[in-house]
Amino acid sequence: MGTAAAVLLALTACSNPDATGSTSAGNTFVVATSGEPDTLNPVLGYGTDGAALIFDGLVARDASNTLIPALAAELPAVSGDGRTITAKLRSGVTFHDGTPLTAGDVVFTYTSVLDPKVDSTLRSDLDMLAGVTAPDPSTVVFALKYAYAPFLQRLTLGIVPAGALEGQDVNKAGFNQKPVGTGPYRVTSWTPGDRLVLAANDTYWGGKPANSGVIVAFVADDNVRAQRARAGEFDAVELAPKLATAFSGFTVHRVPTADYRGVMLPMGDPVTGDVAIRKALDAAVDRQAMVTGVLAGAGDPAYGPVPPTSAFYTATEPAPVNLDEAGWVAGGDGIRAKNGQRAEFSLMYPATDSLRKELALAVTADARKAGIEVKPEGLTWDAIEPRMGDDALIMGWGTPYDPDFVSYKLFGGQFAGQGFFNPGSYRSEIVDKALQDGRDNADTERRKAAYATFQQQLAADAPWVFLTYLQHTYVVRDDVAGVTPRVEAHEHDVANSLWWNIHTWTRK
């Protein structure tokens, strides 16, 4: 709690920088990850959920993933119709090159994302954004095409200096390799495939970082990263659960995530299209055994797409179904059948993903006990994609920030059959309305009610069998102080990992 408070203070620029900075100056932390970004430009997709070390968004998230103002002086104001968002900028903020932050930089950042000539992977996330303007140098106004309740959650995107990029091809600018931001660290050097060296930004608006710099080592191979960690090269390292054992002088941190794995069941299949089969499957899978056996304990059972750590979470539990009553009667080999249709279906998984493979095998074994035959098939994504409408698939997704983010497209009837959005063509009017209400209403209580309805209906229809939430595992040197795990998203590399608040880390 004390650390969380310290983090909050540091983020809101209320702390006295000298109090934390003087004792451990000259200290550089080394962290290691497999996820090397291919660009350091937020416009092109680097650290879009904040905690990007080099950049700040208008807003940031604290240790409990609650939005707090960052480059905005206070949380941006939303108009009554929900379609105009006004942000006042914090004054006196400068980029690493000394140029002052103005509203023009914010406008440039968001306009670049929307520009079709820019290879930005974020454009779909900002579908609702009609335009950005700067009525004066310290005010930014976002105009939305329609009311979008979680819009402020999209303002964590790092702001880039317009002056460094204007008039250039953003896709090819040298900035992408050696960027300039407003964040707690400036880039000293980046050797792709090796490491990223960051130095403390002594004039950081949130207070001088408590250490002198950060080195991010990129080690793609899990085993190699584990071995180098054992050799003592890193202060903090992300490792696969089975490799993350506490070696002397280090502590294992298991961080909860919103990243779930589950079985997507297509509505078009004669077997998985039957709600009785889906619910029987939902009740038959032994989630705890999967957490223990497949994830080496680094996970939590999952019953729905909203993680238990979210304020929007509603607990649901799979109810047992009597398949005999539903007409599925066991045959001689123990597999049920109804009107000559055997209870069997294919379960696809990406062959290179060993975790999904093991989950598929566990589902197969559990389903067998309920009299349902699952045939697991390991394939490439290209082979999987055309079959998603007809065959079940182990999928994974999830975000801790807002229930709208992924679920709107994943379970919305209007996205049925559109690529990865709602591949099983699940359609429920109740779910569609709940998802729309959650998006349209700014009021938190009404949103909570809408997402409660959504989760209950999802549990009743079981279009997916949710299996587990993953935990990300890190190993951290014992003398590091200030580590504050928070619920993580699927993506965690340089940005948004356990070291999201590394600018407040010190040595004991």
Place this chain on the structure above:
Amino acid sequence: MIRVILRRLAFALPVLMATSIGMFLLGAASPMDPARQYAGAAAFTMSEENLHQIRDNWGVDDPLHEQYLRWAGNLLQGDLGWSTSRHQAVGEVIAGRAGWTLLLIGLTLVVVLIGSLVAGTIAAYRRGGLLDRGVRAAAYAVQSMPSFWLALAAIAVFSLGLGWFPAGGLTDVRATSVTFADVAHHLVLPVTVLAISQAPWFLLFVRDSVAESLREDHVLAARARGLAGRTVLFGHALRTALLPFLTLVGTHLPELVGGSVLVETVFSLPGLGAVSVHAALGSDFPLLAAITLITTAVVLTANLFTDLAYTAADPRVRIDG
């Protein structure tokens, strides 16, 4: 000699063209979508329209011959194209990494050549002896070990167990500059592992061909003349055995490049090997095409040098190019 080189160059052009066309055809046959690979996890939340725009920006949906002509045209102007997986000009990606791969391969080649010549010759001289049997057994054993396994084992023993060498990287992770001693210290394990994994071929070849030439007339004659054992071995037997060995070096070079890919990955070295894996996984054909072209050019050059060395070593050999 100059005539030979010119003639070889004339032959190299069509080979390089065929290689690059082959690369493009492979790329077209690949079902992978570079835009999806580029987007990574975001691909799952992106609209098809967004992906389509990115493909449009890159021109990867254009007809194949247009893409090829555009690529070849740019190449003639010295522009290798744009790497979609690294988000950088291909030229820059390669310039930043080729040096380290060349250093790794060059050092390994020196170690392999010297090591296998010395060990192979001695083993041949004491045929059937303890050293010979030991060397052969070790060579067969190493040949059957995957090089990444050797690399992991080397890290386990020499970095974790004994703590003599770093487990990976090019420099100390905290180093502020690239110094010779630091890089050398980091390269000991990768070079040794790569050398050992490549050595069996060379070693067994040297051993057999020296053993054979030891039975040849001119060697027997030298012995009969009463020349010293060492003079006969290195001056007569090894010299005749060296000729086919040169060919082996030339043809084995691509295998060495292949081995360096694995070793670079395990030792987290920022070389071309690691980036080619990345490019292949990301369907990054401009980068793959450039790396393939460079590798082809290097192999062609190596073959040329082998042939030239051949003529220098054996006056009976004349090549017509």
